[in-house]
Structures are given as structure tokens and as C-alpha cells.
Amino acid sequence: MAAVKHVIEADLTDKTYVTVSGLWQWDYGQILRIIGLELDASVEVHFSLTRNGESLSRAGAMHDGYTDVEIPNSLLKSGSGYIYAWVYVNDKESGYTIRSIDIRVQSRAKPGNWNPPTDAPEESTKTYTYVQTVPASTWTINHKLGRMPAVSVVDSAGSIVYGDVDYIDSNTIRVTFSGAFAGKAYLN
Numbered sequence: 001m002a003a004v005k006h007v008i009e010a011d012l013t014d015k016t017y018v019t020v021s022g023l024w025q026w027d028y029g030q031i032l033r034i035i036g037l038e039l040d041a042s043v044e045v046h047f048s049l050t051r052n053g054e055s056l057s058r059a060g061a062m063h064d065g066y067t068d069v070e071i072p073n074s075l076l077k078s079g080s081g082y083i084y085a086w087v088y089v090n091d092k093e094s095g096y097t098i099r100s101i102d103i104r105v106q107s108r109a110k111p112g113n114w115n116p117p118t119d120a121p122e123e124s125t126k127t128y129t130y131v132q133t134v135p136a137s138t139w140t141i142n143h144k145l146g147r148m149p150a151v152s153v154v155d156s157a158g159s160i161v162y163g164d165v166d167y168i169d170s171n172t173i174r175v176t177f178s179g180a181f182a183g184k185a186y187l188n
Contacts, residue, residue, distance in 0.1 A: 010103075043089050148167045
């Protein structure tokens with residue numbers, strides 16, 4: 001059975017900043033869905049409990065019309081009121097913030113049995129490249145990363161291709177496209 005993820009939507013259509021709500025302190029496995037931006041394969045979201053200092057970076061998983069990114073579990077322990085997120089793009093020559101999101105976190109009592117998976121920065125930097133040599137419209141990828149990675153796909157000519165990503169479990173995804181082709185999937 002696939003994990004059930006709670007999705008918080010941030011519609012950034014014609015906006016540079018938005019505040020969203022729907023998170024509770026002590027939750028985990030939460031997804032931020034960014035709508036209204038045409039993002040490319042190199043999008044990251046930086047998360048922090050403050051507007052200054054260090055942030056945790058997570059790669060976005062692009063889909064047709066939206067980008068999903070997992071909110072770091074460690075930030076949901078705080079009852080600070082907000083998690084701040086910055087949508088960040090980069091290429092070989094530059095990197096810059098294009099939008100910001102304030103995510104309201106409702107305080108609550110800590111559950112007695114609270115034991116979420118830990119954020120492991122060393123694990124989140126592992127990547128996997130999948131090569132699809134035979135043209136197909138559905139790719140099933142066993143990546144063994146132990147998490148929901150961001151997925152970027154290119155065809156054999158190197159052009160970015162968008163598809164629907166289904167997370168079967170923490171080690172398997174299925175990507176469905178409108179037509180069959182060969183190429184590569186980059187998971188991070």
C-alpha cells in the first residue's frame with residue numbers, strides 16, 4: 001500500500017509571495033504542492049523556521065502543471081507558527097529565488113507515540129539515474145533511495161519530458177507519459 005501524503009497547495013499564479021495553512025505541529029510526511037509556475041528540472045525549495053540563517057533544501061518533483069516537494073519532518077516539530085519556503089532555480093551560471101511561501105503551522109500537544117522518520121541530509125543527496133532503452137509510455141523505476149525523490153525526465157535527444165509520477169512505495173515510482181519514447185530519468 002502506498003503511503004498517504006497530506007498535500008498543502010500554494011498557488012503562485014501571478015504572485016511572488018503567498019501564505020498557506022493546513023499543517024499541524026508534529027505531523028510528518030507532508031507535501032508542498034506549488035501551482036501556477038512553469039518550473040524546469042533544476043528547481044529546489046529551501047525551508048526554514050526563520051527568515052534568516054540556515055535552510056534545508058529539497059528538490060522539487062515536477063508534474064504536468066505543478067511541482068511537489070516534501071516538507072522536512074524536522075521542521076514540523078517546532079510550534080514556531082510558520083515554516084518559510086523559498087522557490088529557488090539554478091543553472092550552470094546562476095541561482096536565484098523566484099518566489100516565497102509562508103506555511104502556517106498550528107501548534108498542538110505532542111503525541112505520546114510520535115516517532116517520524118528522521119531527515120537525513122546524507123540520504124537526500126543520493127541520486128539515481130534510470131535509462132529506458134526501449135521506447136515505452138510507462139516507466140516503472142526501482143530506485144532503492146528509500147524516499148520520494150524528485151524526478152526529471154529527458155528523451156534520447158535531451159529534451160525535458162513531463163509525465164505523471166506515481167509513488168508506489170519509498171523505493172519504486174511509475175512515470176506515465178502521453179506517448180512512448182526512450183530516455184533517462186534523474187531521481188534526486
